Amino acid sequence: MIANSVRRMAGALVLTMGLAGMAFAEGKVTVITPYLAQPGTQFYLDGFKASAEGKGWDVNVVDTAGDIAAVIARMEDAVTQGVNAIVINVDPAQVTAGLEAAKAANIPVVGMDAGMSPLLATNVTSNGYAMAAETATYVANRIGGTGNVVMFVFDAFPPVQMRGVIADAIFANNPDIKVLDRVTPDVQDGGIADSRAKMEAILAANPEPGSIAAVWAAWDQPALGALQAIEAAGRQGEGIVITGIDANPQAREAIAAKGNFEASMAQDFAGIGAATADAVARVVGGETIREPMIYVPTKLITAANVAE
């Protein structure tokens, strides 16, 4: 891997020496992220690179290892270098200084699951509203539009708050569904342990079989915590339906086991990367993208397709 990197560096050196001053007709794109070590980011990049390769671009990926100020610094460097476009994978509100530097130099910046900002040409991401709508309707349909539902939400974090709003609306639209409790778990420990404790308390308060029809969680961790509580209480046979969002590996395992945890939503990370490359091609080609957010479809994961 090091040998490969060194070769890449040598390639970059040769390229810089050979082409110094020459225009890069095929396009130079710098991707800057503080989160390269996170698994999701790798998938975005794989999708982006595969698509960029077909377009003949010279892609440089910069990882600042969690340092947000360094993202701004590297954006400024890319602007100085005169790249054709910059892609960021970080909250645009935190790198305004870098975005303004790019704007002043007329270099478009595209967000790859970054966030909305007037300084971005566009942002490619998953639709949080749509994801919540899928799992909330799954719950409503599975329980036949009747019964008590426990919700796990987190309104302090906007991307999760928007999921809760949609689920609220869908449950409210079913007159026979009652939201028994709308729980905000403590997420300091990752969210599973406290969700389990909260769910255990709710189970204790509602001992009658059938008194809880479903658990809708705005992300996977509380769903996993609720599953643990239900199993520990020996109530897994009551047919309580649990759904999460994100389809993380632990959630997929639980769904594959065909227990109470029935469904979650998978984001298409590679698809977001590829769509980001398409968006870059459009803005570099001179197009102004009208929509500030481009959504890549997400997928409902159930026992039927979890193995795919």
Place this chain on the structure above:
Amino acid sequence: MIWLRRYGTLAGLAAIVLFFSVMLPETFLTLRNLGNIGQQVSMLAVVAFAMTVVMVMGDFDLSVGAMASLSGVVAAVLFVHGWPVPLALAAALAVGVIGGILNGVLVAVVGILPFVATLGTLTMFGGAASLVSDGRTIFGRDIPEAFSGFAKGTVPGLGLPALTAVALAVLALVWVLLEQTTWGRRLYAIGGNAEAARLAGVRVIRLRIQAFALTGLGAAAAGLMYAARVASANPTQGNGLMLDAIAAVFLGMTMNEEGAPRVLATLVGVLILAVLDNGLTQMSVDSYVREILVGAIILAAVGMAGLGGLARR
């Protein structure tokens, strides 16, 4: 050999600058890029200058990065509670001083090794930052424009970025304190031989506490600069500054015959790190290769100085 030991690092910086000037003839040595570098490096520079103060005494402060994070979130949380900007900043800086005094007391009074004492406070400050901020990033409308706007501003009439000006002011202050006052000379005496300094009447305990307080203040200031630059505060955002700051001071120490830290030499160390980051990014060098190169350069510089020392012995 002596020349190499003394000026090798400075020559290294010159060679790096020359290399990038040749490789990037149109973009590297421009006023704009130099301004960028000056701004990019300002936060690290302030931490490194502050770190130099305790390293003069042969001490260490591993908690500076966590303190930078803590001061950022303290200011941001006070903004959220409607505190005026100057008051919130003063409170955040006070947290830095208090944390520094705690470090100083643990090292000088309780007698815990600086490495262990500040490792402990690093963890405490990090926990406090998460506690104060509830583990969240504070951004957007919660951060007043008067605060984040400062980082975008320049010194009127000079065109010098405001953050760079702050770093230069801290450099001047630390230089005067260390090089031009008896206070500074006493710190160097402690670094030479703490016991001898004590017997000669230097109030070692009080000086060490003061030095750590100053380092804490510098770390807090750097944390505020960082928060202004990214217009947000997150409980871990300054953590990366610590290792780079220590690396910068070590790079600087290679320029001194006795291997003592000098703040102007720390500046050279800081610039080497910043120029490498800036130039290699412009040359599209892979970030991981960049890290390997930076590490190798630090080792080469320190190794060369060490070799010189061996030859002398």
